[in-house]
Amino acid sequence: MSNDINAASSYMDSLRWSEQNKTTQSDKKNDALTQEDFFSLLTQQLSYQDPSKPADNDQMISQMTNFTMAEGISGLNEKFDMLSASMTSNSALQASTLVGKKALLESDSIDFGDDQLAKGSIIAQSPVEKLTVSIYDDSGQLVRQIDMGAQAAGAIRFEWDGKNGDGETMPAGNYEIKAEGSLNGEYTSLPMATFKNIDSVNVNGANGIIVNTSAGAVKLSDVAEIA
Template identity: 80%
Template sequence: MSNDINAASPSTYMDSLRWSEQNKPEEKSDELTQEDFFSLLTQQLSFQDPSKPADNDQMIAQMTNFTMAEGISNLNSKFEQLSASMTSNSALQASTLVGKKALLESDTIEFGSDGLSKGSVIAQSPVEKLTISIYDDTNQLVRQIDLGSKPAGAVRFEWDGKNSDGTTMPEGEYSIKAEGSVNGQFSSLPMATFKNIDSVNINGANGIIINTKAGAVRLTDVAEIA
């Protein structure tokens, strides 16, 4: 008796796992397939009243509705796959931005090891006597750059990191201000400077977010990548 039992039952732990997997009941899906539809259609035809057969238009409509429902289900699945693929592709592309510079509206400018800082003055109207003033963290004037008269638009400028005496300043973040005469009135103008991109991340509906020392902004808000 014991030999019969041992022959029919698993003898080791691994045999038990294999035996359980082989004898595991099949999981049934509640989703109706095309085979189920045609089975129901066959049953419907077999039980119909011969004196009042089903209308051909109704049969065609049923088949069309099922085909459309199946197509929409498959389409949704494809869109999910496409969305996942696009998200992965966006993350891969976003990773290439790390280490580059993003032009962002800011009142500070970075001076780093590359030895050259760049930015733009946003002039909505022609401006005269345009000057760029750069200040250190103690609010002392480091350098003033005279740009003269400029037409409306983005006015590019560069700073070599040196003060008015020609001495190279330490690396870091400096305050910056643009002032000029617009329509006869002396006023400040908005500016944008290049910031190092430290990292990026994907943030759902907000898309790609780039992180700089000035804060986190959406990639769509970046005017230029350099």
């Protein structure tokens, strides 16, 4: 008999706990005013108004309009938050496909790998004559000089097969590179951009997508070309 009473008592305790838990959960509901709450407040306001000075119709309409606008803006904020989260996820997914590719960045160095062509671009604001590309090793020794002659204005593409002036293949690594030519009658250096390996990418909130290359981290918006 005692066991039956204890079991019944435990069962009743579990019911009370369940009911208490439901009450606690209901207390945690959103405290935001709904349209039903607004009309309840409006009805209460009308019941307390001075009969000799009834509420102006324009004021009533204005209150209803303001509430509707506030409710609409709140809904829009929720939608924008969802859209922002979705766009961030899509950006991360798209950015992951860049790993292993090459990014064209403004640089005074060029990467050479085994059995690969090292590529880049020379940026000329106007036509250039006697254009030469010089490549140096890490000790500053001239490895190769490529004569490109006269070129039109714009992005001038070039390639290096990794060989020195004697036709010997150089070891893989990073080499300094310079472009010089006659620009408007003056012999000068020209800015260059070379392809760098993309090792990884970061989705960095306000900064957008960050591309980590062999030359360092840069914004994707600063990348001229992906190859």
